[in-house]
Amino acid sequence: MKVATFNVNGIRARLDSISELMQMEAPDVLCLQEIKCENDLFPYDFFKDYQCYVNGQKAYNGVSICSRKEGVPVVVLEEVESRTLGLVLGDTLIVNVYAPHGDLRGSPRFFQKIQWYKAFSKRMEELLRRYPKVLIVGDFNIALKDNDVWDPILLKDTVGTFPEEREALKALLSVGFVDVFRAIYPEKVQFTWWDYRQGRMWKNQGMRIDYVFSSETLMPSIEDVYVVEEIRKRRNPKPSDHAPVVCVVK
């Protein structure tokens, strides 16, 4: 089973990129973040061979899971912003996440981000007891370690690198999850997000903030994980500021 995650930054503006991803990778499950539309504006017709499960929101946030096989949707969190969506496929729970951006330390949004991580970690601990195999994918808006950002000095204490944020993300992992990419490639420097500004997109000055987290129970089934950079590198008319991440599960 191939699971892809992609922060599209507006699904209606990104159908070309999604098309390309589907052609290249033919994922069985496609988890999208920041679709930025309400459920009834979701382009269901575009995903012909997929069942679409959507937790949409007007203008901001919004996540969806498109799956070749039918699944059972799961409410992950009671939330005001549409940031999470779960889907049970066989004995596996897939959780699609768009974590809060958070802003700088001291801001209300920073505090909310930390709180959100606490609630989410607690809930995942709970779900881990209920479902034997769990895969969490999505945009976590935190770079775990210094080798997950293009310039750790320049980006020290900026959004996504604050120690408090890193602790919050580690706390999630400590519940029983593994950062699949880092487990397979301990030293690899690879990014999944680039700032549109200052040409950072084209200079590969990015951060790794999109992840696939596998429950320890599912780890033996993980075959590979990789970032699909072609869509951005080919200077697609207008690319997302994120690249898709694909995980291959036995």
Added chain:
Amino acid sequence: MKVATFNVNGIRARLDSISELMQMEAPDVLCLQEIKCENDLFPYDFFKDYQCYVNGQKAYNGVSICSRKEGVPVVVLEEVESRTLGLVLGDTLIVNVYAPHGDLRGSPRFFQKIQWYKAFSKRMEELLRRYPKVLIVGDFNIALKDNDVWDPILLKDTVGTFPEEREALKALLSVGFVDVFRAIYPEKVQFTWWDYRQGRMWKNQGMRIDYVFSSETLMPSIEDVYVVEEIRKRRNPKPSDHAPVVCVVK
């Protein structure tokens, strides 16, 4: 000499259509209306083989003349809205016009439209004495006769068909100009503008409001005039609500 006129409804959103027009017609002079940008946002680089003369405005209106040969720009009217631009090429004066829309009879904008026509007609009378040959092109926002609208009954006393508007446009012609299209094709029903709404664009339910007016002195040199409908008919991703009109002058 080939002169094209095209209300682009936003030049930045219409570069594809303009490209297509230049490939198809290779006009010597290209008069654009509703460019909707200030002079410094005009895409000068796009018009490689042309000299560009621009009377721009932010958000609304704005006209430009692009000419293969250098010309001498002429201020047609002292104006607050950028609606006119003249260019002298050899012994011919080309005047590019975006007449006011006008709204319904009784509105302030209706009155302004009639006033604008009075001032413009007077000025053209003046310019006609100064320049032996004059060509006025552009969007006049008035359909001269009933056979210039798709449904004269339905559109009776709506914007562009009011008797006062038609009189104002006839008054301009009476100064010494000829509606070239109607002179060559007395009975032809052909439109240059279609409402985006109610699918009128695709049902060819339009009006002829874009014209080429030739001074009587220049009429013997006029070879043909035609509407370039292909760009709209091919359902170009997003077409302008106007079609270009091309005039061939000896």
Added chain:
DNA sequence: GGAATAGGAG
């Protein structure tokens, strides 16, 4: 820098 909104204009 780019997507999405609301509001105004045609």
Added chain:
DNA sequence: CTCCTATTCC
């Protein structure tokens, strides 16, 4: 219906 301007968010 589609453009442009603001604005907000990332």
